[in-house]
Each structure stands twice: as C-alpha cells, then as structure tokens.
Amino acid sequence: MTVGECPLFPLLCSSCRTPLPAALCNSDEPILCRHCSKQLQVELFPAILKPLHEGGSVGLQVTEGEASCFYHPDKQAIKICSSCGRFICSLCEIDLAGRCLCPVCLEQGRQNEQLSELVTKRTLHDSIALNTALLPLLIWPVTLITAPIALYLALTAWRKPTSILPRTRIRIVFALLFSVLQIIAWAALGVFLFQKWSS
Structure with missing residues (x-):
C-alpha cells in the first residue's frame, strides 16, 4: 500500500489531529507525527486496510426444522445467550x-454495570467518605453536620465495590475513625457545656 490515508477513515494524531500515513501503522517502532513530532504507536487490524467488497448476507439462512435467531428470524441460530437464553x-x-x-x-449489563469486564470507571465511595470527614476540619464548626454524614458514607461505602484497580479499604477505615472521633468530640463538648451551664 502506498503512503496515504486509510481508505475507510483518516488516522489522526492524538495530539494535533493531523492525518497520519497508513503505511506507517503496525510498525514495530514508534513513529513521529510530521506536524507536532509526538511519538505514536499505531496498531490497526489488517482488514481495515483492505478495500471493501460487496458481500452476501451474514449468517446461514434458516431451514425448516431448525431454530432461528430471536433478532433475525431468517437466520439460523447457532448459539444460546448465556444470560437470557434466547437463540x-x-x-x-x-x-x-x-x-x-x-x-x-x-x-443491559453495560448500563447496569453488572458486567465487570465492561466497567471502565467506578465511583470511589471510600475517597468521598474520607474527604467528607477530613476537609470540613478546615472550618471545624461544620464538622457538627459533616461528621455524621461521613460516618454514614463510610458505612455504606464498605458494601459497595471498590476501584477497578486493586486498592485496600484503608480510606474507609480512616473515614470511620475520623468521623467517630469528631462525633465523640462534639458529644464531649456538649456534655461539658451542659455541665457548665447547669452549675
């Protein structure tokens, strides 16, 4: 293939969006963008560089006595969905x-985040709980409200899935510790003020 753009769509530099020659793709060595000199490694499926051909219909046609596809009644079923059982x-x-x-x-699995293989991001509830416990310390009177909230967030975060990357529950432990200490401190202050006013 001569140096030129990909026949299906232009390959663009991830930095400056300049079209890249398709002939430089799938090389063992990184390439440099001619415009911005960014080092790139581009891997393409070989089929994407081939011209498009007119073809027939995909899949075998269903014949009498055979199961048909739930979504394409004219196509022969070859598998059963392991989730819903449809042909x-x-x-x-x-x-x-x-x-x-x-x-x-x-x-449906992607939308409900039930397929862990497709999950690309996850809310870090443990970090939220820890930040809710620590950040209000900068304005300490606010901890009267945020400490119980942080305690609640830490307790609920314990049952939720952690990050996609492996990490410990140390943030939840610290969030529980700091929020409980703040609640104890407020309770002690309340007892002290009550005793002072009542005497």
Missing part, C-alpha cells in the same frame, strides 16, 4: 470472557 445467530453472537451474550443483554 442467536452468528451476527448477534458476542463472546465476552467465555460467555456468549446477545446484544440486548450486553447493553
């Missing part, structure tokens, strides 16, 4: 970590 054709079959899923179950 699906080769066009609908999605292999995810050894499980066969249909497109609907894959999308």
Whole structure:
C-alpha cells in the first residue's frame, strides 16, 4: 500500500489531529507525527486496510426444522445467550470472557454495570467518605453536620465495590475513625457545656 490515508477513515494524531500515513501503522517502532513530532504507536487490524467488497448476507439462512435467531428470524441460530437464553445467530453472537451474550443483554449489563469486564470507571465511595470527614476540619464548626454524614458514607461505602484497580479499604477505615472521633468530640463538648451551664 502506498503512503496515504486509510481508505475507510483518516488516522489522526492524538495530539494535533493531523492525518497520519497508513503505511506507517503496525510498525514495530514508534513513529513521529510530521506536524507536532509526538511519538505514536499505531496498531490497526489488517482488514481495515483492505478495500471493501460487496458481500452476501451474514449468517446461514434458516431451514425448516431448525431454530432461528430471536433478532433475525431468517437466520439460523447457532448459539444460546448465556444470560437470557434466547437463540442467536452468528451476527448477534458476542463472546465476552467465555460467555456468549446477545446484544440486548450486553447493553443491559453495560448500563447496569453488572458486567465487570465492561466497567471502565467506578465511583470511589471510600475517597468521598474520607474527604467528607477530613476537609470540613478546615472550618471545624461544620464538622457538627459533616461528621455524621461521613460516618454514614463510610458505612455504606464498605458494601459497595471498590476501584477497578486493586486498592485496600484503608480510606474507609480512616473515614470511620475520623468521623467517630469528631462525633465523640462534639458529644464531649456538649456534655461539658451542659455541665457548665447547669452549675
């Protein structure tokens, strides 16, 4: 293939968005963008560099006595979705970590964050609880309100999934410790002021 752009869409530099020559892709060595000199490593599937061909319909046509795809009644079913049990054709079959899923179950799992293989971000409840316990110390009277909130957040964070990257529960432990200490301090101050006023 001669030096030029990818036939399907231009390959752009991630920094300056300048088109990159497709011939420089899939090389063992990093390449430099001609415009901004950013070092890049571009890997393309070989099929993307091939010209498009007109083709027939995807999947086998269903014949009498065979199961058809739930989503494409004219296509022969080749697998069963491991989540919903629907028959699906080769066009609908999605292999995810050894499980066969249909497109609907894959999308529902992504939206409900039930497929850990597809989760790309997660709320760090432990960090929120720790920040709620520590940051109000800068304006200490606010801790009268934020300490119980931090305690609640830390207790609920204990049952929620942690970060996608491995991390300990030390933030939750510190959030529990600091919030309980603040509540004890406020209770002690309240007892002290009550005794002072009552005497």
